[in-house]
Amino acid sequence: MKPKLSIGVCVLISLALVLFGLIFGTLSGFNDDRKEVMALLSGEGGLMDVLQFRGADGLNLTVVARRHLPAGDADVQAVENAAGKLREPQASLSALKEQDRRLAAAVERVAEKLAQTPSFQASARDKSYLDMLKADLQKLSASPVIATYNQAAADFNKQLDSKTGGALARLLGMQPCELYQ
Amino acid sequence: MKQSNIGTKRLLKALAAVLVAMALLIPALALGEARFPADRGAVTDDANVLSQAMIKEIGEFQTLALARTGVRVRVAVVHFLDGLDAQTYARELFVRWGMGLMDLLILGAAGEDSFAAVSGAEFEQTISDNNIQLLLSNSGFGELFKAQQYETAFGKLFAALAQTLGKHYGADMDLGSLFAAYRSGAQATPKPSRPNVSSYVSSLWDSVMDDIDDKVEGYASYHERRERESRGLTPAGWVLLFILIGLVFSRSDRARRGRGCGCGPLGWIFGLLGLNSLFGRRRG
Numbered sequence: 001m002k003p004k005l006s007i008g009v010c011v012l013i014s015l016a017l018v019l020f021g022l023i024f025g026t027l028s029g030f031n032d033d034r035k036e037v038m039a040l041l042s043g044e045g046g047l048m049d050v051l052q053f054r055g056a057d058g059l060n061l062t063v064v065a066r067r068h069l070p071a072g073d074a075d076v077q078a079v080e081n082a083a084g085k086l087r088e089p090q091a092s093l094s095a096l097k098e099q100d101r102r103l104a105a106a107v108e109r110v111a112e113k114l115a116q117t118p119s120f121q122a123s124a125r126d127k128s129y130l131d132m133l134k135a136d137l138q139k140l141s142a143s144p145v146i147a148t149y150n151q152a153a154a155d156f157n158k159q160l161d162s163k164t165g166g167a168l169a170r171l172l173g174m175q176p177c178e179l180y181q
Numbered sequence: 182m183k184q185s186n187i188g189t190k191r192l193l194k195a196l197a198a199v200l201v202a203m204a205l206l207i208p209a210l211a212l213g214e215a216r217f218p219a220d221r222g223a224v225t226d227d228a229n230v231l232s233q234a235m236i237k238e239i240g241e242f243q244t245l246a247l248a249r250t251g252v253r254v255r256v257a258v259v260h261f262l263d264g265l266d267a268q269t270y271a272r273e274l275f276v277r278w279g280m281g282l283m284d285l286l287i288l289g290a291a292g293e294d295s296f297a298a299v300s301g302a303e304f305e306q307t308i309s310d311n312n313i314q315l316l317l318s319n320s321g322f323g324e325l326f327k328a329q330q331y332e333t334a335f336g337k338l339f340a341a342l343a344q345t346l347g348k349h350y351g352a353d354m355d356l357g358s359l360f361a362a363y364r365s366g367a368q369a370t371p372k373p374s375r376p377n378v379s380s381y382v383s384s385l386w387d388s389v390m391d392d393i394d395d396k397v398e399g400y401a402s403y404h405e406r407r408e409r410e411s412r413g414l415t416p417a418g419w420v421l422l423f424i425l426i427g428l429v430f431s432r433s434d435r436a437r438r439g440r441g442c443g444c445g446p447l448g449w450i451f452g453l454l455g456l457n458s459l460f461g462r463r464r465g
Contacts, residue, residue: 036403045392052214056263063261063293083264087214125329129260129292139390144397152400 023172030160030169037156037177040149042089047149047180051086051096054140058083058103061133065110068120075113078106093178100141107137146180153177215263215270220278225257228291230331238359242339245359249352252304253284254342256335260292267297275299285313287338294327307349316341336363 005013042048058079065076082103086096114120114130121127157176160166218227223243224236231239239256246252255278262270271288280286282301289296298313317323320341325334340360347354356364 033407036400040396040400043396045394045396050393053216056215056261059264060261060292087264132260143390143393145393148397148400152404155404 023168026165026168027172027174029165030174033156033159034174034177037149037152040145040152041177045145047145048089050140050143050145051100054100054103054137055083055086057133057136057140058086058107061107061110061130064126064129064133065114067126068114068117068123069110073110073113075106075109079103079110082106093180097180104137104141107134150179150181153179215265215273217270217274217277218257218259220255223255225255228258228260228289230258230289230291230329231335232332235332235335239335239339242343242356242359245354245356246343246346249354250346250350251283252346252350253281254287255280255284256287256289258289258291258331260290262290262293262295267293267295268299271297271299289326289331289334291329291331294329296323296326308345312345316345333363336360340364 040046062076062080062083065073065079069076082099085091085099086103091099111130111134114126120130153176157179160169160174160176218225223240224231226236239254243254246254257271257274265273267288267290270290271286274288275284275286278286280299280301282303285298285300285304287296287298296317298310298317300308300310300313317338320337322334322338325331325337337360340356340363343354343356343360346352
């Protein structure tokens with residue numbers, strides 16, 4: 001049988017197919033990994049949900065606080081501002097981390113102020129609500145998804161830094177994942 | 182020319198559909214930030230402020246109203262509204278629970294001393310939103326709810342609601358012994374209904390934390406599987422690879438005698454390995 005293509009052309013075709021497979025495989029593999037990391041971040045029950053729930057509990061706390069503290073209290077306002085910013089999905093993780101830190105600090109200050117307010121001390125209901133909200137906030141900030149996300153993002157970035165597949169993936173536009181810190 | 186006009190029209194229609202979908206999605210995303218309780222029937226008391234007896238009576242009222250008027254009434258009581266106002270939260274909850282045209286939802290937020298009512302379109306044609314607001318006010322529900330007298334608030338509300346439904350739907354809404362202590366002219370003293378303040382635990386927590394735990398477990402399974410896959414070929418895989426390489430070299434001998442270039446089998450090897458990886462990923 002007479003070959004229809006020269007050997008050189010066959011080799012080139014094979015190399016092209018191998019190159020395609022390599023690029024497709026690299027991108028596909030890294031995309032899958034990145035998708036899993038992003039699911040830990042923005043999927044249901046992910047890190048963003050945890051931050052938004054902390055923001056929601058911060059807002060709930062302002063409702064309780066405003067029953068006892070003067071209108072326009074600066075610390076209550078600080079809780080409200082930080083809680084509102086935590087619920088902005090487009091903010092960077094480092095910005096969200098900063099807002100979370102501010103929320104935690106403002107919540108502590110509000111709790112201290114309430115403890116010194118006679119009307120709050122006389123309200124068993126609001127004392128229980130404050131305890132409930134502080135416990136909720138604590139549980140959320142201790143949530144395993146935060147550490148899991150950071151570990152997953154760090155592992156992904158380490159793979160992306162590797163000299164073989166990672167270098168090719170970076171060349172093809174694959175971006176590292178931002179850590180929540 | 183005609184074809185390009187049709188193509189442009191289709192493109193514009195598709196673009197308009199995408200823009201409309203995005204406009205609808207934006208408020209939905211904002212509302213999604215609040216936590217909503219799962220539907221637990223006639224009464225979803227996430228704040229744990231109602232007694233079992235009251236919950237049972239409201240359930241019986243729901244059955245009676247549904248049978249006599251076609252109206253389905255539901256009650257939801259939560260601790261807080263996660264930054265939303267009561268009406269917005271109630272509206273979202275109405276949609277999430279798949280409530281219908283003849284349904285009425287009464288929402289109370291015990292920690293915020295606020296409440297709201299949302300009804301379906303057909304119900305509203307018979308009993309307007311204004312009438313419902315008057316009902317909440319005139320029955321004393323509003324004041325009682327803010328004073329944390331939850332049992333009395335709901336008892337009086339449902340007693341008054343029975344009369345309203347009976348009047349507007351021309352139905353016999355005889356309550357029998359339901360809400361007896363709360364009806365006008367009642368002899369019995371309504372039970373005080375301040376909730377037990379040591380029981381302020383939100384059952385929303387269980388579903389929230391379950392979702393978070395599921396997410397972490399889901400990632401752990403994925404990570405384990407990827408670790409296994411990245412360990413390379415199994416022993417069986419290596420044996421198969423050597424067999425295939427052997428085939429390649431034996432076939433390439435024929436190639437030297439002018440029958441093809443011998444790269445065909447290489448294509449088979451890479452193809453099979455690639456397909457295996459592709460199917461393996463899909464199974465995962």
